[in-house]
Amino acid sequence: METLQVGRAKLTWLSGGVNFLDGGAMFGVVPKPLWGKKYPYNEKNQIELRTDPILIELDGKHFLIDSGLGNGKLTEKQIRNFGALEQSFIDESLRELGLTTDDIDAVLMTHLHFDHASGLTNWEDEKLVPTFRNATVYTSQVEWDEMRKPNIRSINTYWEDNWKPVQEKVQTFENEIKIADGLKMIHTGGHSDGHAIVLFEDGVDSFLHMADIMPTHAHQNVLWVLAYDDYPVTSVFQKEMWMEKGYGKESWYTFYHDAYYRAIKYNGKGEVIDKLSREQYDYDK
Template sequence: MKIGKYTLHVLETGSFALDGGAMFGIIPKPLWSKSNPADEMNRVSLNARNLLLVSDSRKILIDTGIGSGWDEKFAKIYRLDQSNNTAQSSLERIGINSDDITDVLLTHLHFDHTGGSTIFQDGKWIPAYPNAKYYIQKRHFEWAINPSERDKGSFIQDRFVPVHNEGLFHFIDGDVPFDDEIDFITINGHTFFQQMIKIHDSSNTILYCGDLFPFTSHIPIPYVMGYDLQPLITVQEKKKILPRAVEEKWKLFFEHDPKVIMATVAESPKGFTIDKVFTELP
């Protein structure tokens, strides 16, 4: 798939699992389990799916997946499975290595989105993409290095602080363009100053949603994660984004849905629903 000067590639970097109740907040299990069945520990499956944009001059990675180097306890708690895919193996399949990446656009610094930003080598954590600039909202970074007791477990410092120490972070302030075909859109419901990535040309728009819509089943307005710091803000953000997605025929990119890569959205008297589903890039 091409958008403007960019050729797009989906990178599957493994799967993991989180508590279904936490993923769906106040929504009762009999409702959310229809679309997202739980295992014996009440965990639902999530993919760690990223997007690579390639032009003549740039190779841009959006988020870095859950990464590698986790201990056995972590892997067991989160049912981590990278037997088929990692970021590196997915890049290698399309003939790209880590040194080729020029830019890394991070939606936010939770471990399942930025875990692959560093690697453990020679006894220390170092940037996984040493030739890249890493882009993050400045106010989100400031929160991530001094989070609250409620969300500090989501920020694993070894997975992003070494990037800062090497001077590779480029801080963004608000809703600004990256270039003519990529824009940053900030949202604050899930965590403070998360940034979605809008990729567009005259005929196509993809919105890389981050954790505003982890699954296709989060499209209905009330379906908000228990993890969200400001759930009522998430509701307002969904009510702002979804009508525009319908009107302008955006394709929403789902980072965590186990089956669906992208989808368009429709509106009916009952609310917003998934319309056309993509299990691969068109």
């Protein structure tokens, strides 16, 4: 498991599953000859996308950014359609760190699409229960409202199985919320109406988790947004603003979906000055 120390915060990438999605859909209007140079694809034009939650250890607390694909939450058809070759190993990842799901104090949900929220609940005696029994689940109010009342497009990704069992644990916010000293979530919209990012600052050290506004390192260009985005122009404007801020501070940018890089740091010109690669996962193990 890869780790990154950013000021007081220690980040660890857990094993939350993998998806293979159409490359075109992940790069919106960008033609394949361009995106194909930035991110590897297979013979079906699919690209590998991790769904790996990031554990943040900060001041004795344990926070998680998003929750992975979960286990036993997808039907055979969904597994096929989403190319979900592997589901979550969150228990195992935490155990390697001497932790259990009970040690998680809060889950910071950037949004509640199935590939981020399925790990919030799991099956116990044929009943769905919260995976993180002691955790507060943070999400924007807009996201929470849409999750419970999806429209005809978003109903495909906002599943009752992922919200009903955790509704008592949810804490919502409007524009932003402070989670701990230096750590906050900020509502952006764009990818989904209620999408939020995570920001941490400790003196000169900082990281920005842009979630699905910048799902991989290949999405650095502010105009490269997903066909999945409900409000792509909002994504572009938000990304433009947050890239400028992050570049200026030489912030780390962290990724949930990237199969190749866990985090990248850019200078004021947007050039890569530091990076954390992913150790390639062995699917046969």
